[in-house]
Amino acid sequence: MRAYKDYFRKDIQSMTGYTPGEQPKMERLIKLNTNENPYPPSPKVFEAARSLDCERLRRYPDPLADHLCSAIAELNGCSREQVMAANGSDDVFTIFFRAFVDANHPAAALEPTYSLYKVLAAAQGAKVMPIPLNPEDFSLPEDLAGFTRGANVCIFARPNAPTGNTYDKEIIRRFAENFDGIVMVDEAYADFAADNCMDLALSMPNVLVSRTSSKSYSLAGLRFGYVVGNARLIHGMLKLKDSYNLDRIAQTLAEAAVRDVEYRKSVVAKVLAGRAKLTADLKALGFRVIDSAANFVFAAPPDDDGEKYFRALRDHAIIVRYFPGAVTGKFVRITVGTPEEMRIFIETTQAIYRK
Amino acid sequence: MRAYKDYFRKDIQSMTGYTPGEQPKMERLIKLNTNENPYPPSPKVFEAARSLDCERLRRYPDPLADHLCSAIAELNGCSREQVMAANGSDDVFTIFFRAFVDANHPAAALEPTYSLYKVLAAAQGAKVMPIPLNPEDFSLPEDLAGFTRGANVCIFARPNAPTGNTYDKEIIRRFAENFDGIVMVDEAYADFAADNCMDLALSMPNVLVSRTSSKSYSLAGLRFGYVVGNARLIHGMLKLKDSYNLDRIAQTLAEAAVRDVEYRKSVVAKVLAGRAKLTADLKALGFRVIDSAANFVFAAPPDDDGEKYFRALRDHAIIVRYFPGAVTGKFVRITVGTPEEMRIFIETTQAIYRK
Numbered sequence: 001m002r003a004y005k006d007y008f009r010k011d012i013q014s015m016t017g018y019t020p021g022e023q024p025k026m027e028r029l030i031k032l033n034t035n036e037n038p039y040p041p042s043p044k045v046f047e048a049a050r051s052l053d054c055e056r057l058r059r060y061p062d063p064l065a066d067h068l069c070s071a072i073a074e075l076n077g078c079s080r081e082q083v084m085a086a087n088g089s090d091d092v093f094t095i096f097f098r099a100f101v102d103a104n105h106p107a108a109a110l111e112p113t114y115s116l117y118k119v120l121a122a123a124q125g126a127k128v129m130p131i132p133l134n135p136e137d138f139s140l141p142e143d144l145a146g147f148t149r150g151a152n153v154c155i156f157a158r159p160n161a162p163t164g165n166t167y168d169k170e171i172i173r174r175f176a177e178n179f180d181g182i183v184m185v186d187e188a189y190a191d192f193a194a195d196n197c198m199d200l201a202l203s204m205p206n207v208l209v210s211r212t213s214s215k216s217y218s219l220a221g222l223r224f225g226y227v228v229g230n231a232r233l234i235h236g237m238l239k240l241k242d243s244y245n246l247d248r249i250a251q252t253l254a255e256a257a258v259r260d261v262e263y264r265k266s267v268v269a270k271v272l273a274g275r276a277k278l279t280a281d282l283k284a285l286g287f288r289v290i291d292s293a294a295n296f297v298f299a300a301p302p303d304d305d306g307e308k309y310f311r312a313l314r315d316h317a318i319i320v321r322y323f324p325g326a327v328t329g330k331f332v333r334i335t336v337g338t339p340e341e342m343r344i345f346i347e348t349t350q351a352i353y354r355k
Numbered sequence: 356m357r358a359y360k361d362y363f364r365k366d367i368q369s370m371t372g373y374t375p376g377e378q379p380k381m382e383r384l385i386k387l388n389t390n391e392n393p394y395p396p397s398p399k400v401f402e403a404a405r406s407l408d409c410e411r412l413r414r415y416p417d418p419l420a421d422h423l424c425s426a427i428a429e430l431n432g433c434s435r436e437q438v439m440a441a442n443g444s445d446d447v448f449t450i451f452f453r454a455f456v457d458a459n460h461p462a463a464a465l466e467p468t469y470s471l472y473k474v475l476a477a478a479q480g481a482k483v484m485p486i487p488l489n490p491e492d493f494s495l496p497e498d499l500a501g502f503t504r505g506a507n508v509c510i511f512a513r514p515n516a517p518t519g520n521t522y523d524k525e526i527i528r529r530f531a532e533n534f535d536g537i538v539m540v541d542e543a544y545a546d547f548a549a550d551n552c553m554d555l556a557l558s559m560p561n562v563l564v565s566r567t568s569s570k571s572y573s574l575a576g577l578r579f580g581y582v583v584g585n586a587r588l589i590h591g592m593l594k595l596k597d598s599y600n601l602d603r604i605a606q607t608l609a610e611a612a613v614r615d616v617e618y619r620k621s622v623v624a625k626v627l628a629g630r631a632k633l634t635a636d637l638k639a640l641g642f643r644v645i646d647s648a649a650n651f652v653f654a655a656p657p658d659d660d661g662e663k664y665f666r667a668l669r670d671h672a673i674i675v676r677y678f679p680g681a682v683t684g685k686f687v688r689i690t691v692g693t694p695e696e697m698r699i700f701i702e703t704t705q706a707i708y709r710k
Contacts, residue, residue: 006587007455007507007508007536007561008454008455009454009455009456009457009460012453012455012591012594013591015594017593017596020415020418020599023414023416023417023418034415036414036415037413038413039413040409040410040413041410041413049407049409054395054396054404054608055395055396056576057396057400057574057577057608058391058392058393058394058396059378059386059391060375060376060378060389060391060576061378061576061578062378063375087442087597087600087602088597088599090597090598091597098453098478099367100362100363100364100367101364119594123453123594153362181362182362206360206362218412218413219412219413220412220414220415220599221411221412221413221414221416221603222602222603222604223416223600223601232361236367238372239370239371239474239478240478241372242442242443242445242446243373243445243471244375244443244445244578245442246578247576247578248576248577249576249577249604249605250602250604250605253409
């Protein structure tokens with residue numbers, strides 16, 4: 001019998017996979033680590049689930065998710081040809097990197113930002129050129145063009161993760177006008193922000209905007225995201241999409257969610273109220289809180305020891321997310337939960353720093 | 356405003372996407388073109404769907420689909436570490452090509468076979484080296500080693516599509532023992548065949564076996580497939596998997612289906628009876644029918660004009676699949692349907708060739 005030998009491509013041998021936030025099996029925890037929505041999905045989703053016809057599962061789904069994409073196009077005031085639906089926005093990013101990034105076509109992204117981008121670049125044998133954010137408030141550096149020179153794509157998470165802040169949209173517009181490549185704006189958290197870049201994606205030939213149902217739609221468990229932009233960019237990315245990337249049930253439930261704009265607005269309003277109170281409460285305890293435009297806050301305890309705080313919360317069955325590093329390690333990222341969860345969270349935090 | 360410019364990687368610019376079989380919107384058709392199962396999914400799937408808790412959709416799914424993978428491991432008598440679950444077996448193949456194939460690591464595959472492999476290779480900037488099947492009966496050529504020299508992976512669809520035939524498993528075993536690369540056995544149709552290569556995947560360091568729920572499980576609409584093999588191969592491919600590639604609902608319903616072995620066997624038995632009758636009926640009409648080990652037959656009409664037959668069936672609201680080409684163009688691929696569908700299909704075929 002022959003022995004095991006490593007036949008992987010070198011890029012794959014040397015890369016490390018993405019580590020998702022912990023999904024603990026214990027149900028008693030207060031889980032504030034992966035920016036899920038504390039409120040349930042739209043009643044229309046429950047309704048659609050109740051009327052599912054499992055007999056139809058024997059048939060392949062619509063490969064282009066036409067009904068769902070029409071709903072997305074209506075929502076954003078664009079044409080069906082400017083939309084690609086995907087199995088979560090991670091599926092969008094995987095396709096995006098396969099389409100535009102390799103050893104000769106590097107990517108650029110904020111530092112820090114969503115760590116998946118680096119993993120997807122590594123799989124393509126490419127590096128991500130860092131655009132270093134100001135370590136005090138995570139604002140953009142002046143010389144964006146300098147940090148992105150030679151890149152084929154530049155990804156802006158806006159609002160950014162894990163920092164939660166946003167930045168002037170005009171900067172993105174001006175950057176895209178002058179950038180010789182594709183600008184991807186990752187708007188996973190845009191429903192919690194004051195503005196978004198959808199109009200740039202619909203008017204500029206080199207801007208794409210991605211969205212997800214995992215946050216404002218309370219559908220992290222369903223896996224649904226989409227990307228909007230120039231029809232030629234969409235057409236090219238569709239070549240890389242798994243033919244049937246979105247199953248029948250996901251298409252049906254996602255469409256129900258997309259069409260229920262009012263419910264989403266009401267949930268977002270509750271999260272924004274929770275975010276305002278959480279921010280104020282943490283500041284009152286001496287925390288440094290980055291101004292958030294998302295459904296979480298990035299906050300540094302008075303002693304700037306994020307890891308210690310993370311561990312202390314864990315001992316009290318509260319899970320937040322900690323990102324090691326000279327800058328990020330001072331902070332933890334806290335998802336906005338229900339008022340009751342936030343009450344326990346703040347009381348626990350008070351107890352930790354009272355010692 | 357700047358003009359559109361093509362920023363795609365050259366491989367992507369020049370490639371053509373996969374064309375899935377038509378999913379017509381008309382419901383009155385007899386649809387025999389994409390090898391869906393004519394019988395409904397297991398009653399356990401319906402039961403699982405009825406007890407879905409949509410509130411839980413606000414949470415991310417288990418990234419490694421532990422419960423589902425345990426069910427798959429039990430089914431196949433292997434360990435959890437030898438299994439990766441995916442969003443359909445197309446997701447398995449996408450990950451597989453990204454892991455093992457590029458311009459310097461070519462793939463080899465049967466000719467003709469499942470056309471997706473070529474698309475995935477093209478996206479990696481790689482060619483697929485063809486292993487030409489005997490045009491009479493689609494049996495394997497003698498010199499497998501010769502046709503695959505220098506390839507980093509070799510994919511065997513077994514049973515093959517669109518031809519439906521299978522071939523001696525010992526040939527695969529001996530080939531894998533001597534091949535300096537990875538052997539992927541695509542077993543989408545193996546539940547309809549007399550044997551499969553799962554024991555090779557579990558005993559040899561360079562053999563992977565992929566399975567899908569789209570055929571024998573009647574779950575094409577759910578998107579669920581998996582791959583089994585050496586834990587080190589699985590570990591490497593997991594680096595490329597989207598963290599949450601399988602949604603909560605798909606994990607739950609797929610597990611229900613995987614655990615209902617008896618139901619699947621009963622459905623497969625009905626399909627095999629239908630296949631036997633379809634084969635005999637077509638032969639009685641003078642068709643050349645390739646011995647099928649799948650849930651479809653590949654059959655050439657008396658005049659060897661597959662396209663004419665395909666179009667004539669379509670005029671009678673029956674859709675089969677036609678693959679243009681000097682060899683495949685003589686045939687059409689016909690999915691085994693219900694007895695009633697097969698009765699209409701054979702009567703229509705009789706009428707077409709009576710003219």
